[in-house]
Amino acid sequence: MCCLSQQKNTRITIDSDSLRSEIRDKSVRVIDVRREEDYKQNHIPSSVNLPLANLLSDDSPERVLKLFQNMGIDDETPVVVYDDTFGALASRVAWTLEYIGHNEVSLLDVTYGQWKSLGLENDSQTPSVSSKSHKLSLRPDILATADYLEKSKEKSDVTLLDNRERLNYLEQHIPGAINLPYRTLATKEKILRPKDEMKRLLENRGVTPNSEIITYCGSVGTLSGLAYYALKSVDMPNVKLYVRSFKEWKSLEKPISKQEYANYWDLSAE
Secondary structure (H helix, E strand, O other): OOOOOOOOOOOOEEOHHHHHHHHHOOOOEEEEOOOHHHHHHOEOOOOEEOOHHHHHOOOOHHHHHHHHHHOOOOOOOOEEEEOOOOOHHHHHHHHHHHHOOOOOEEEEOOOHHHHHHOOOOOEOOOOOOOOOOOOOOOOHHHEOOHHHHHHHOOOOOEEEEEOOOHHHHHHOEOOOOEEOOHHHHOOOOOOOOOHHHHHHHHHHOOOOOOOEEEEEOOOOOOHHHHHHHHHHHOOOOOEEEOOOHHHHHHHOOOOOEOOOOOOOHHHOOO
């Protein structure tokens, strides 16, 4: 039933004007991942609601496939995902779509709060959506498990990125991980930095395109999901998400490192 899809997603983010045009053309499915009560108050027109907690309650491939099919998503449907949480929740949903084999998925490059502050359209109507068929073509090339990570992290061509806050990283982290706090990935206006700025940020951290990069965060792969798309936005060719993240790593009693003596630089985000 499952196979490795070699196709890659090409449009990482979409701007508001482009999304508005695609909504008018009815050529896109928009997913709002905020809480149901927030969605019901108002949302981007024609968007459907998938609260992240609903997805995470059982994110087995077969179940999430049904969720997306019930949203009217088939293999060819372009999908745009948005949230009001700096893109992290949307990233986790978008990555899940990619993992089950959906290629046409993008993040809205602003939060819903920013969308509204720009005076753009919103409504409270829940659209009527017909279910569609979508095949399951799993992408193990974008997933890292604990076992995979343990075998890979000592290799010279593997870079492990911890995307939690700096102090969380200093307190304890997976051995060998580089800290790239999620807050450094964005600008005030956009959920991700422009491409040239992002490249500089990654180069300054020693993150290069010729390595396999594995991202992780605290528990469910949201902050590291945003980092996954940050890396893809600058064409990093080999990026995986350790979706169960540090919470699972600790529960499995895997090795943990901590920074015994932190200096001023260590305590800064930069």
